Amino acid sequence: MTLMSTENLASFSTKRVDLHSHTTCSDGGLSPTELIDRAVNFQIDVLAITDHDTVAALDIAKGYIQEKNYPLTIIDGIEISTRWHNFEIHIVGLNIQANHPALVSLIHSQQQARELRATLIGEKLAKCGFDHVYQQAKALAGEGSITRAHFAKVLLNQGHINHMQAAFDKYLGKGKRAYVKPQWCDIETAVEAIHLAGGSAVIAHPIRYDMTTKWLRRLVVDFKSCGGDGLEIVLPQMNNEQRKLMLSFCLEYDLLASLGSDFHYPTKWADLGKNLVLPEQAMPIWQAW
Ligand code: AMP
Ligand code: MN
Ligand code: MN
Ligand code: MN
Numbered sequence: 249m250t251l252m253s254t255e256n257l258a259s260f261s262t263k264r265v266d267l268h269s270h271t272t273c274s275d276g277g278l279s280p281t282e283l284i285d286r287a288v289n290f291q292i293d294v295l296a297i298t299d300h301d302t303v304a305a306l307d308i309a310k311g312y313i314q315e316k317n318y319p320l321t322i323i324d325g326i327e328i329s330t331r332w333h334n335f336e337i338h339i340v341g342l343n344i345q346a347n348h349p350a351l352v353s354l355i356h357s358q359q360q361a362r363e364l365r366a367t368l369i370g371e372k373l374a375k376c377g378f379d380h381v382y383q384q385a386k387a388l389a390g391e392g393s394i395t396r397a398h399f400a401k402v403l404l405n406q407g408h409i410n411h412m413q414a415a416f417d418k419y420l421g422k423g424k425r426a427y428v429k430p431q432w433c434d435i436e437t438a439v440e441a442i443h444l445a446g447g448s449a450v451i452a453h454p455i456r457y458d459m460t461t462k463w464l465r466r467l468v469v470d471f472k473s474c475g476g477d478g479l480e481i482v483l484p485q486m487n488n489e490q491r492k493l494m495l496s497f498c499l500e501y502d503l504l505a506s507l508g509s510d511f512h513y514p515t516k517w518a519d520l521g522k523n524l525v526l527p528e529q530a531m532p533i534w535q536a537w
Contacts, residue, residue, distance in 0.1 A: 260534045263293035266521040267323060267342060267533070268452065268480065268508025271309075272390070274299035274327075275397035277513030280308040283520075288318050292521045296342055296508065298325035298452075301358040302393045303346040326351070327452055328358065328438040329430065332467065334422075335457055336430065339438040340480065342506070343537050344447030351445040354433060359393065361431040366394045372426035373399070373419065378408055396420045397512075436474040443475065448536045450478040450506045454497075455490045468497050478504035478533045482526055484518035495527050505530035 270276030271283050276299070278286060283305075287295045297305050306324050313320055326341045344351060370382025384405070385398040400415035409415050419426040439449040451471055454464060468479065481494035482505070498505050507524045526532055 260294060261526075261532060264291055264521045264524075265294040265507065265534075266292055266509050266511070266524055267294075267296040267325070267450075267506050268298050268327070268340060268483070269295060269511040269520065270299055270327075271297060271305040272392060273302050273305040274393040275395040275512060280305040281312045283511075284309050284312050284316075284318065284320065287520050288316075288320055290520045292320060294321045294323060295520070296323035296325035296340075298327040298340050298342075298508070300327050300393045300395055301329060301355055301362060302326070303344075303351075303355065304392065306346050324447075326355075326442075328354070328442070329432045330435045330438045331430065331432040332435050332470070335459065335463075335467075336422075336432065337435060337457065337467065338452035339435060339442070339476075340450040340452045340506070340508075341438070341442035341445065341447045342450060342533060344442060344445040346445070348441075348445035350441045354437065354441040358433065362394050365428045365430050366399075368428040369396070369399055369420070369426050372428065373403075376419065376425055378403065378406065381406070399426075435471060435476070439471075439474045439476050448477040448504070448533055449475070450480055450504075450533060451476065452480055452508075453483055453510060454479055454481075454494060455483070455486060461493065464493075465497070468501055468503070472501045472503065476503070477536055478506050480506045480508055481530060482507035482524055484509055484522065491527070495530055498530055504533040504536055506533040 271280045299305055303326055310322050323342055324344050324346050328339045330337045330339055373381045381402050384402040388398045400412045403409050403415045442449040479498055505526050507526055509518050511520050
């Protein structure tokens with residue numbers, strides 16, 4: 249499936265590209281139109297919007313770009329939560345046909361899993377003595393995907409914690425008091441739906457899973473055997489050793505390379521398109537398009 253023109257693609261390598269970002273349709277801080285304005289201000293040329301288990305932002309963003317006649321190319325994307333052993337692995341789908349029935353159906357079951365988990369997290373937090381958290385998290389999420397980030401925000405607003413990370417460290421993180429094991433799909437299912445929708449499947453932020461190198465290699469091998477296409481090897485806050493390891497996985501397992509800020513809202517250390525350049529030896533993911 250080719251959605252991009254060859255001419256466009258050839259020039260991607262010389263452009264400012266960011267292939268991982270969020271909006272208020274999941275746990276991002278900016279609405280789709282605010283995200284587009286920021287991307288244009290930051291002179292981004294190519295932006296993938298990859299909300300958690302939803303594609304709701306894409307049409308809004310693209311309609312706005314057309315209306316404003318902005319010189320920004322949107323790559324239709326999604327970030328799908330999956331369960332792998334005892335880990336939650338995020339698979340980014342890029343250049344997808346967002347309305348493909350296989351993807352629509354997977355999104356539906358993922359949303360059901362999100363809704364169920366949210367009620368259970370609410371119950372656990374109530375047992376911790378925090379009232380009405382579910383209702384408030386639901387109100388924050390609105391029509392969008394409800395995530396643990398919404399619960400973290402409510403705990404922060406209610407004054408139970410001092411910063412978002414503390415919510416994960418104390419309550420929402422794996423094994424903590426209000427952690428609920430999610431019913432995400434497996435990696436193979438996510439890759440398959442992305443492929444049926446004509447897209448490329450990429451392991452999101454491989455360095456963020458709190459895994460040993462041995463486990464990470466196992467993940468990469470499993471992902472490859474599921475037909476996975478690429479790895480996000482350039483993202484904010486990586487050290488040299490991590491960069492080298494990620495590149496070596498791409499080369500060793502013949503995987504394409506992606507890059508992205510995983511932008512949720514502006515922070516000191518990360519913003520749209522900031523410091524995102526693929527190493528020369530890597531084969532960029534857009535070569536698949
Ligand atoms: P969920 O997909 O509902 O499990 O929510 C996870 C989201 O919470 C991630 O996509 C991050 O944006 C945010 N988050 C922030 N800090 C953490 C953390 N320590 N662990 C997991 N998620 C975090
Ligand atoms: Mn997130
Ligand atoms: Mn993620
Ligand atoms: Mn993300």
